[in-house]
Amino acid sequence: MITATVISGFVLALTAPLLTRWRSSLAGYILTLLPLGLTTYFALQVSSIAAGQHLVESFAWMPSLGIHLSFYIDGLGVLFALLISGVGTLIVFYAGAYLAGNPQLGRFYLYLLAFMASMLGVVLSANLITLFIFWELTSITSYFLIGFEHEREEARSSALQALLVTGIGGLALLAGFLLMGHVGGSLEIRELLNQADVIQAHHLYKSILVLILAGAFTKSAQTPFHFWLPNAMEAPTPVSAYLHSVTMVKAGVYLLLRLNPILGGTDIWSLSLGFFGAVTMVTGAAMMVVQRDIKRLLAYSTVSGLGTMVFLIGLNTNTALLAAVVFLTAHSLYKGSLFLTAGAISHAAGTRDLDQMGDLARHIPLIALAAILAGLSMAGLPPTFGFIAKESLYQTVLGAPQLTIILTGIGFFTGITMVFAAGILAIPPFFGKSPNPATHHHSLPIHLWLGPVVLAALGLLIGIAPQLVAHSFISPVLQSVNPPAQDIHLSLWHGFNPILFLSLLTIASGGIAYAFRKPLLQFLAVGARLGRIGPLQWYYLILEGVKSFAQWQTQILQGGLLRRYILIIFLFAITTVMVTMFQHNGFGIKTELLSIRFFELTICLLMLAAAVITIRSQSRLSAIVAMGVIGYGIALMFILFGAPDLAVTQFIIETMTVILFVLVIYRLPRFVRRPAKYIQARNALVALLGGGLMTALVLAALNAQQGSRxxxxxxxxxxxxxxxxxxxxxxxxxxxxxxxxxxxxxxxxxxxxxxxxxxxxxxxxxxxxxx
Amino acid sequence: MRSLILATATRILMPMLLLLSAFLLLRGHNLPGGGFIGGLVAAATFILHSFAFGPQQTVRLLPISPRGIIGSGLLVATGSGVASLFKLKPFMTGQWKLMEFASGQSLHLGTPLLFDIGVYLVVLGATLIIILTLAEED
Incomplete structure (x- = not known):
């Protein structure tokens, strides 16, 4: 059944284009049924998983290599599976209206559903290789989705950028998985869980860690790889909401959580995750506040959010991991809602520029409601789930045994920027003055407001009643991430303590910053220029470097002169074969095998004569005919040594070659300026070396043949x-x-x-x- | 300039050469021959035709284009390998069936023959496409 949940998405994806061609208006509804069904299925599993039952399925795929198509659902898996299928339902529903009338809609559904299935595969895989394959499939489908509007140059180059960054990370990940499988003796994640001590004590542990973190950090857009994520906003908004905030970018975080019991808990794990997470948190937050494009602003806030999750996993205490999971869930709800809100705004008002929006609450009140609820959650204001997430974060950093001040400072700074950004996202566009009041606004169908409202409402509901998820969801996740299970407690009210004080201070500071946003933004715009020397520029430098290196070496190796190609090929072959033969002492020749018959001698002499004619001839045609004679001589040899098949083939091939040459010769200039003497001498030397080496090789092969079974x-x-x-x-x-x-x-x-x-x-x- | 002798001889030779190519293909499993040689002989036949009548005539003579021949050849060869998957054997495991005839003789028929036909078609198509394209350029 778990396998079916993954496979069904791919199957439906393949039928989507046909379905869309058949009934474009119905397709959206029909395709929504699958993610809806999957959501129901996963929701039904929640209670049994909370009771400690894990569903497992395995099919032998390449058993000799330890590769199985195996899946399992545990607490962590079911949380992600529900996010993927649940948000997926809303997104498929939303996309039908968002892209209505687009002639490529069928293709869009194909990519989107294939992505959903791949992502489910990532979070449900129990085998590292299976996980890796689905991981790469998400990169590939993401490439197609970012480049969906492929007529635009920016969409294509952003898609390629995302693919290159995550793809290179993916290669590192594969290497890390293989090393880990080698050290741990299995590729099954559940078996590796028992090998944690072996793996952590092994001298390859650091290599494994670096490789796997490279995969996770590129996927989850950690600094300095974060630049692909804002550029991925070239994708249609439903894609940004789904892939680039709720699901795919969290695959790296998922992997870190999944592998925490195996690789986590060491100093180097905490140090790398804590450092990169913190840097990403701050970088994302700092870049976020200066954006005026609503989607880019959301993208940078996602970068910061992903940094927060990695940071919390790095701190690695129980509180920290709880905070990471709570933050992840809250972030998915509010960020998904805000992205869909942004899509609805651009659909209704035709702009993504925050400066061009105003007074939208009158036209799209439901969207305004969603934006405010999601904004409250993003800012971490009660009574939303975001507030609980931020409280958990503050509890973690305040309780950190070392570097408490620095960690708290980082969390505090990010918190302020989130309040500020939530303010400029949720208030001025809807209640501010409209810069161009005459703009015509489209009305919104249910497809476009249902998604954002549902997600934002969930954030509010869980905030008010966190016990709804605490024991059924969050506690099983923690059991997967940091066994054994612990009792957890989530609530809005923790009493008067430093955490609450810090929260209030954050909200107040963010509020003040929001009140003075105009001068603040003008001041910050100067600093924004610093971004121009960031990692994006490094990416372009490296890309250009690779290109010009490729051009340089192609020019040398493949300049267009056939003579040169042949010369290089021969020299290369001669060098490598000769070195090998010397190393293995391969020049020994058994003389007793060298008895020569009269026929053979005659044929050899004929071939030698033909070879001389080929070289000395003044006309191409006679050179080619003479070459043909050599080929026929070889064919005769085959007959003498009892290989009629080879002989027949050789005869026909020789004939064909002559025909081919004659056809080509027509087009060549009459003949041939003979090259300078020294070039002739060089060619002769290479030819003699090549011929001599072949002879030696054939003679040596006689010896080698004895042992072959x-x-x-x-x-x-x-x-x-x-x-x-x-x-x-x-x-x-x-x-x-x-x-x-x-x-x-x-x-x-x-x-x-x-x-x-x-x-x-x-x-x-x-x-x-x-x- | 067309040579009458060549043209007449070609007309007579072609059916025989094509038969020969089929003969080489089929006997290949037990005696010298096989798809590769058979395909080359068939290609040589059509090239002879193009010498006698010009490449345009040869292209017209072929029921499917050389590109089509290549494609169908690859399809047949790959398809012959897929057959074993249905019996849950690895790709390209030879599948055989013993044919008994009333005369008391018997014959092993198997997927390798199908594969050889695929080789025959690819060799034929690839040789033709190269030589006819070059010849048509004139």
Whole structure:
């Protein structure tokens, strides 16, 4: 059943384009049913999981490598699965109206549902390799979704940026997983949980940690990799809400939580997570306050939020992990709501610029309600879930055994910026003066307000009654993240204590900053220029560097002169083969094998003569015919040594080659300026070396053949297993059929390659390729 | 300039050469031959035709384009490997069936033959596409 929940998304994704073509207006409703069903399914599992039951499923995939298609649902899994399917339901529903009339809507559903299924795969996988595959699938679907409006240059380059950053992180992650599997002796996460001590004591622990953190940090946009996330705002807003705030960017956080019992608890774990998390928290918050584009502002606040989660996981106390989970849930609800609000605003008012908005509460009151509720949660004001999250954060930093002042300062600063940002998001656009009152406003269908209102209302509901989730959700998550289980307590009111005092101070400071926002923003705009020397610039520098390096080495190796290509290939082969032969003392030749018959001698002499003619000839045609003679000589040799298959093939190939050359020669200039003497000498030297080496290699191969058991196997089994008496052919089509499949694929590519080069050249009069 | 002798000879030779190529393909499992050689012989046949009548005529003669031949060849070869998956055996495990004839003779038919036909088609298509494209350029 768990497997079905993952697979069903992919299946439905494939049918989405057809469904959309069939009934565009109905498709949204029909496609919403799947995430809705999944949400129900996961919700039904909550109580049994809270009771300590974990669902497990496993199918053998590549058992010899320890790779299984295995899934399980525990507290952590079910929290994420519900976020993914629940928010997914609202997003699919929302997208139908947001992108109504878009001719690519079917394709959009395809990517979105495939993403949802991949993301479910990530959080439900019980095998590291399965997890990695779904992890990469989320990167790929995210690439398609960011670049959905692919006519725009920015959308394409942002999509590529996100793919490169998360993709390189993904490669590191794979290496980390493999190392961890090697050290822990299994790729199954549940088995690795028992190996935590072994892994942490191993000398590869640090390498594993660095590689896995590289994967998690790139995915979850930690500084200095955070720059792809704001640029990913080129995606349609439902995508930003879903992938880039609620789900995909939290995959890194998920991984850290998931692996906390295996890798966590060490000093280096706490130090790296704490450091990178804190830096990201502050960077995101600082970049956030100066944004005027509503989506970019939300993106930077997401960066800061992700930093907060990583930071809290790094602190690694019970309180800290509880705070991380609570913050993650609260963040998903309010950030998803705010993004969808932003989408609704741009749909209704046609702008994403905060300066262009005003007085929207009159036109879209429900959106204003959602924005205010979500804003309260973001600012951490009671009685919302966000308030509880912030209280937990403050409780953690105030209770930290070391660096209490610094940690509290970081949390406090971020808290103030969140109050400030929530203010400018939720108040002026809806209640401020409209800069252009004459703007026409579209009315909003239910699709566009349902999502933000539901998410924001949930944030409020959980805030008022946190006991709804404390024992059923949060406690099982903590059991997965930091076993054994503990009793937890969530509430709005903790009494008069330093935490409450700090909260009040945060709200007051944020409120003051909001009141003086105009001069403050003018002042900060100066500082914003500093962003221009940030990691985004490093990314471009590296990308340009790679490109120009590629260009430089291509120019050297593949300058367009065929002679040069052949020279390089030969020299390379000669060097490598010669070094190997010297190393293994491979020049020993068995003289008793060198008896020569009269026929062979005659053919050899003929071939030698033909070779001389090829070199000395003044016309291309006779050179080619002479080459043909050499080929025929080889074919005769095959006959003499009892290989009729090879001989026939060689004869036909030689003939074809001559035909081919004749066809090409037509187009070449008459003949041939002979190159300078020293170049001829160089070519001759390379040719002699190559020929000599081949001779030595063939003679050496005679020795090596003695030990081979392969030909004996082929001889013995050709008829028994493959029902064929012609061993050569049986090898080609049966024993080594996979090789042949590869070879004919190459042949097919070569054929179509020639066709493409000759037929699909851009015509001279138009520079557009005529495809 | 078209040579009458070549044209006449080609007309007579073509069916025989094509038969020969099919013969080489089918006998390949037990005696010298096989899809690779058969495909080359078939390609040589059509190239002979293009020498006698010009490449445009040859293209017209072919019921499907060389590109189509390549594609169907790859499809047949890959398909022959997929067959074993239905029996839960690894990709490209040979599947055999013994055919008994009334005359008392028997014949093993199997997916490797299908694979060889795929090889035949790809070799034929790839050779034709290269040579005909070059020849058509004139």
């Amino acid at each position: 392969l030909s004996a196997f082929f001889k013995a089994n050709s008829y028994l297993l493959a029902h064929g008496r012609n061993i050569v052919n049986v090898i080609i089509v049966d024993f080594r059929g996979m090789d042949t499949l590869g070879e004919i694929t190459v042949l097919a590519l070569a054929g179509t390659g020639v066709f493409t080069l000759l037929k699909l050249r851009p015509r001279e009069e138009d520079d557009v390729c005529d495809l």
